Amino acid sequence: MRRGLVLLLSCAALASAQQKKTMSIDPFDYSAVMTAVQSIFGTQMNIGQGIQAMMTKRVAQDGRFTVVERRKVNEVMREQDFSASNRVKQGTGARVGQIKGADLTLMGDIVVFGRDDRRVSGGAGAFVPGAGAAVGGYKAEGKAVVVLDYRIVDVETSEVIASGEARGESKRTSKGAGAAFLAGGVFGGAAVNMASSNFGETIIGEATMEAVSKLSAEINTINLNGGAGDRTADLDARVADVSGNVVTINAGSGAGLAAGQTFTVYHKGKEIKDPTTGEVLDVQTTPIGQITITTVRDRISTGNFNGAVKPVVGDVVRK
Numbered sequence: 001m002r003r004g005l006v007l008l009l010s011c012a013a014l015a016s017a018q019q020k021k022t023m024s025i026d027p028f029d030y031s032a033v034m035t036a037v038q039s040i041f042g043t044q045m046n047i048g049q050g051i052q053a054m055m056t057k058r059v060a061q062d063g064r065f066t067v068v069e070r071r072k073v074n075e076v077m078r079e080q081d082f083s084a085s086n087r088v089k090q091g092t093g094a095r096v097g098q099i100k101g102a103d104l105t106l107m108g109d110i111v112v113f114g115r116d117d118r119r120v121s122g123g124a125g126a127f128v129p130g131a132g133a134a135v136g137g138y139k140a141e142g143k144a145v146v147v148l149d150y151r152i153v154d155v156e157t158s159e160v161i162a163s164g165e166a167r168g169e170s171k172r173t174s175k176g177a178g179a180a181f182l183a184g185g186v187f188g189g190a191a192v193n194m195a196s197s198n199f200g201e202t203i204i205g206e207a208t209m210e211a212v213s214k215l216s217a218e219i220n221t222i223n224l225n226g227g228a229g230d231r232t233a234d235l236d237a238r239v240a241d242v243s244g245n246v247v248t249i250n251a252g253s254g255a256g257l258a259a260g261q262t263f264t265v266y267h268k269g270k271e272i273k274d275p276t277t278g279e280v281l282d283v284q285t286t287p288i289g290q291i292t293i294t295t296v297r298d299r300i301s302t303g304n305f306n307g308a309v310k311p312v313v314g315d316v317v318r319k
Helices: 002-019 032-042 047-062 071-085 203-221
Strands: 022-025 104-113 118-120 125-128 131-137 139-153 159-177 237-241 246-249 262-273 280-296 301-307 314-319
Touching: 032 104, 047 203, 104 203, 139 203, 159 203, 159 246, 159 301, 262 301, 280 314
Parallel strands: 022 104
Antiparallel strands: 104 139, 118 139, 125 131, 139 159, 237 246, 237 314, 246 301, 262 280, 262 314, 280 301
16 A cells, blocks of 8 residues: 555656646847946946846746756757767766757846936935935935846747736935945945846845746746647547546647646537538537546547546547
8 A cells, every 4th residue: 555655656746747847048138228237237238148047046946847058058068978978987977969858938028127216405415326326415216127028938839828027126215425225337335247146235136136036926827728829729639549537539748738737528419511512511519528638648648537428439629
């Protein structure tokens, strides 16, 4: 009994692993905010790669997807080639041709990356835009805004299966002289970039991290088996085998099926034919129950049937 339970749990873990989709993450396009980037950091910086690195870390930590490396894939390929050489002990290195492909790609655009700073006069002095600080008797109020547009693309079909927007904001108020809270290239006297440890302490860093967190959370709630990009929306499969309440149909992962999906099974009825040509124009169908997919292969899937009438080979399976 105990041995059977261990086997059952192992199978469940394997099925869960098989259901997890693989995702690659592209650098985000930041061409729309290059001027703002120059103003904030004092130099041109590839914030698209910075967002890519943050998203890669968050998505991998969240665990819903298996994240594959694409930015430095050439280094992985070089290691495979080196392992295949005569200089590496046989059987100890990486095998050539084992780089995993991606099911989905996350790509996006940074459409807002900047500040909304204003000052309130309280005496002599001047506001320093580059440093985001109050000098003299001014009170500086700063708001940083970062907006990320994203889309998830099915690599096989190039369909956009999900899209949206994530917005991050941070606000601070500084009173008195020399109290810097955002640096355009300087934070607390030290150079700041997206890779530096104190980036998250700046107002633009806080807004960026909030946008990344919201985008990561949204990705985790997306229903990848439904919506406009659902490849099973037009499914028109047939029952290929029936064994008790276990039904096999003639559609699999190639048609977008995945374990856990549910479809309706219909009995085929009367055919409606064109009286002139004899062409079948329609087939009357009657719903008899539902099948929940449990196992998926390339061209077939197996699932558990629940219904009052037992299905037969040739019955129709649709959404």
